[in-house]
Amino acid sequence: MRSSMKRKLKVGLVGLIQLNYRGNKQEVYNKSVEGLRKLSQELDFEFYWRKDFVVTKNDAIQALKEMEDQEIDFLLVQSTSFSSGYLIQILAQTKAYLGLWAVPEITTLGPLPLNSFCNMNLNMSIIDRFLPYLGKDAKWFYGFAEDELFKRRFEVTIRALRAIVNVKGSNYALVGGRAPGFDNLFYDPRLLMSKFGVSVDEIEFGDLKKLFFEQSVGKVREIEREIREKYFIADEFAEGFIEKMARLVCAVRELAQKGNYDGLAISCWPRFRSELGMVPCGAYAFLSDEGNTTVCEGDIVSLLSMKILEYISDYPAILMDLSSFDMSDNSIFLWHCGIGSKYYSKGQPILERHFNPGPYVDGKGWLEMAPVASMKFSEMQATIARIGNNLSEYFVMTGEFINDESKPDYFGSRGWLGKLKYFGQEISALDLMNTLLVRKVEHHFPVVKGIWDNEFIEAMNWLELSPVKKVPYKDYYQNYKLI
Structure with missing residues (x-):
């Protein structure tokens, strides 16, 4: 069967954290990177990820430039843990389509290890309520990359955006x-x-x-x-x-x-x-x-x-x-x-x-x-x-x-x-x-x-x-x- 694809979609990933959250943030991020690498082979997209976490405003500025230099089509911003609302205000200025990603908590007792979902909720709201002049929106994702909810929702996005980027410039x-x-x-x-x-x-x-x-x-x-x-x-x-x-x-x-x-x-x-x-x-x-x-x-x-x-x-x-x-x-x-x-x-x-x-x-x-x-x-x-x-x-x-x-x-x-x-x-x-x-x-x-x-x-x-x-x-x- 013939393929009509002109080019692959390029997906980028950055991870947001706040240092005082106690969960193993690096382990969560590494697992997420590996999961997306596997999906990139299954769904045939290019994948680029930022190695360092985004913690400060300056980190966010550098991360945005890094993704723009890579000409990312779809930027996934993972709330690896809770993080400052200032960070999404910078990253939302990306030229790419935007996705926000939260992961489940990794323990069941004691101090909340990540508070990832709450941070995604905060960031989604900021994009609309505080940054309406950007005309930007995002799609939310939840779960680890191997979870069925994440995989199906993510595949729909990959195919949809693949169509858009291939049509543009036709x-x-x-x-x-x-x-x-x-x-x-x-x-x-x-x-x-x-x-x-x-x-x-x-x-x-x-x-x-x-x-x-x-x-x-x-x-x-x-x-x-x-x-x-x-x-x-x-x-x-x-x-x-x-x-x-x-x-x-x-x-x-x-x-x-x-x-x-x-x-x-x-x-x-x-x-x-x-x-x-x-x-x-x-x-x-x-x-x-x-x-x-x-x-x-x-x-x-x-x-x-x-x-x-x-x-x-x-x-x-x-x-x-x-x-x-x-x-x-x-x-x-x-x-x-x-x-x-x-x-x-x-x-x-x-x-x-x-x-x-x-x-x-x-x-x-x-x-x-x-x-x-x-x-x-x-x-x-x-x-x-x-x-x-x-x-x-x-x-x-x-x-x-x-x-x-x-x-x-x-x-x-x-x-x-x-x-x-x-x-x-x-x-x-x-x-x-x-x-x-x-x-x-x-x-x-x-x-x-x-x-x-x-x-x-x-x-x-x-x-x-x-x-x-x-x-x-x-x-x-x-x-x-x-x-």
Whole structure:
């Protein structure tokens, strides 16, 4: 399986103490360092720790500089024992995301050895009540590094922050603009840069078309061989489009390499049909499976959402429409023309003709086109998450793809998702549909294998995006502005 990670998250640790607390503070800190070193191998992050305790204001100033010099992404401030509230006032000025960590008491009788939790409580409160001008917040952690509460809570943070730091500095390509009429997919590139650190190069369709025709026969033939190894080709009609699919793969690869793009959003119709005599769905599927995440219809914000899911899960994401729902078993039908992926398909994806003919040509009628990559989803748990195109809100849901031959089925990439949960809470299919429609959620749904709602929510919390709240179904008109 491919990895889309650009760099590892870097975690730093400092320990705060007050000298007159009697617990073995060095033993506690050493144990914590060793525990984080093990977790750094399990969760694949870089780890740096300050060797000396922070006791005085001057220590805190030096520790802050040390962590800034190391370009730490996430700073863990451990209350190894109780400590002065002045220390967090300095350390909270870090550029990094911030976590506060308390450990359990190490004896059960006599003088309180550490008073660690109380110090974390003090420091959390100081950050908000006394330092509001910093605009800083922190996540709390409790326990030793091997404790289940700490490990699970910490892993959620590592995956969430890993996604944020990998997204920041990304550059995407928007080729050919949005698909005509899909104007709910517009976005403000200034907000995309200011909130997420993402830039977009807008490229004319003609530039990609030029690359398409410039590809060498040798390169195209090599990709054709790969295509035949990876896909089942449905018939001679689909076979007739394999050369064009391979040529498009080569062209997009070259475009991505030249621009050093982290993802591409390409307007897939109508110009591929009218000017190149093909549909690009199969090529997009091929490119995404190999690591060049490519989304259809010029949907930049879906691309952003997919990349966040990929960085969280370290697994390829896929983009779907929501085409139907079934109240009898609370399931929803996810479908798209044909971007079937080997990472999701029940069996080998199939290259076949597009279900929808076009364009219409006088004397010839409606022209059929290919290739799409068709598939049925394997049975698996999955997460669906999307940032709104206003770049201020998001939703996340989870479920399980089911195999029920009695349910309706259609050509393309598709599957029924059941056991629905919205922000971790069970939800009926009707309430889900009502929420998406009343809240005006965009019609594209990024999907990734596994349950990652906690991680996505945490990433959105750090980025200060608001959740799209559930709107239970009612028979009357519901005005979302008044809810």
